[in-house]
Amino acid sequence: MAKKRSVFDIDFTPDAEDAPAPERFPAGNPTPEPTPPAGRRGPMASAITETAEAARGRAAAEAAIRAENDELAHEHVRLKKLGLITDLVPVASVRTDKLVRDRAPGRDPELEELKSSIQEIGLSNPIRVEQDGQGGYELIQGYRRLTAFRELLEQTGDQRYARIPAAMVPRGEPVRDLYRKMVDENLVRKDISFGEMAQLALNYAKSTGIKPHDAVTELYTSALKQKRSYIRSFTRVLERAKGTIRFPEAIPRALGLELFKIIDADPILGDDMISMLKRAPERDAEMELAVLRDFVQRAPKVVKPRPKSVSKTMLRLPRPEGEARIAASDGRVELRLARDFSALDRARLQRAFEAFFDALDGS
Incomplete structure (x- = not known):
């Protein structure tokens, strides 16, 4: 009996390296390169693509940075116009002659205390200045603070006091608004006198060409009605004195009101007050007060009008x-x-x- 043979189907697919060489084209026609598999690129193409993508990323980042910088610049300008931007400005570049200060000349008794505070904890409230267009600044608020920095620089030589924090006020702001800024800051001070406030009102009236009475109304709108009345009384006394009162800040409220009553009842008596002051050319604040009190004693007594009756028949x-x-x-x-x-x-x-x-x- 014949044996059966086992038959197997074998697939003899040749490997890539065993595959027959491709048929070459006739002379003059190069053999085409094989097409690379889908999804794969050569090293050069990948490098070019990555470079292009990186360039696009950098351009987008730079555009975002420019947009952010523009936004910050606009915000900086807006805050600067509001006076909310501060900078360190040289104390030597700040002038104090644009606005006539309400502070009387002479030594401020509290300046030493302010200087000690600045040395210990620094300046917590910057001054306010306006650029003058020539590289300098005009002081709007902070005369005492500026004076303290200048004295500390002179006394210690410490260059920390050569520059002072300052908020920038926009140029071209009306004089009325500048005076109001100074006045509103000073109204919170306990030591400012009616004489100083009245002198400031006279200076403002002279600068703007309005009447002193109206100057008090404009400058001291936020003050109480009674306080404005006192300031007007002092303003009238200083106006009638024609500059002969040298120390208005030293005049107590009661004495100032007495002077006002006398001058208001008889303005001619103001000439007597001026004459008495001129007879003491070398006077200090204490002597000036003595002269003014003497004037009040010598002036005719002001008879108060009898109050009107409110009854009817x-x-x-x-x-x-x-x-x-x-x-x-x-x-x-x-x-x-x-x-x-x-x-x-x-x-x-x-x-x-x-x-x-x-x-x-x-x-």
Whole structure:
């Protein structure tokens, strides 16, 4: 019996390296390169692609940075216009002559305390300045702080005090607003006197060409009504003194109001006050107060007007035209009657009133 043979199907697919060489084209036509597998690129193409993508990323980042910088620049300008941006400015570049200060000349008794505070903890409240367009600055607020820095620089030589923190006020702001900024800051001070506030009102009136009374109204709008009244009284005294009062900050409130009452009752007496002050050319603050008190003692006493009565007397008189109603009060007599008094002859009406007054006087 014949044996069966085992038959196997074998696939003889050649490997890539065993594959027959591709048929070459005729001479003059190069053999085409094999197409690379899908999804794979050569090293050069990958490098070019990565470089392009990196360049696009950098451009996008730079555009975002420029946009952010522009936004920050606009915000910086906005805050600077509001005076909320501070900078360190040289104390030697700050001028103090644009606004006439409310501080009287002379040594500030509290300046040493301020200097000690600055040395210990620094300056917590920057000054306010306006650029003058020539590389310098005009002081708006902070005369005492600026003075303290200048003295500390001179006394210690420490260059930390050569520059002072300052908030920038936009250029071209109206003088009225600049004065208001200075006044509003000073109103919170306990040591500023009515004389200093009155002197500032006179300076502002001179700068703007308005009346001193109106200057007080504009500058001290936020002050209480009674306080504005005191400032107006002092302003009137200083105005009448014509610059002969050298130490207005030393005048107590009571003395200032007494001076106002005398001058308001008789403005001519202001000349007597000026003459008495001129007779003491070498006076200091204490001597000036003595002269002003002497003037008050010598001036005629101001008689206060008697307060008007608020009571009324009512009368009713029967007349052919009807009932006449008469109301008599302090300084006034009112007659109501259904009659046209304007139709009466003027001479007759005058005789009637003369008889009326004669009867009242008992003649």
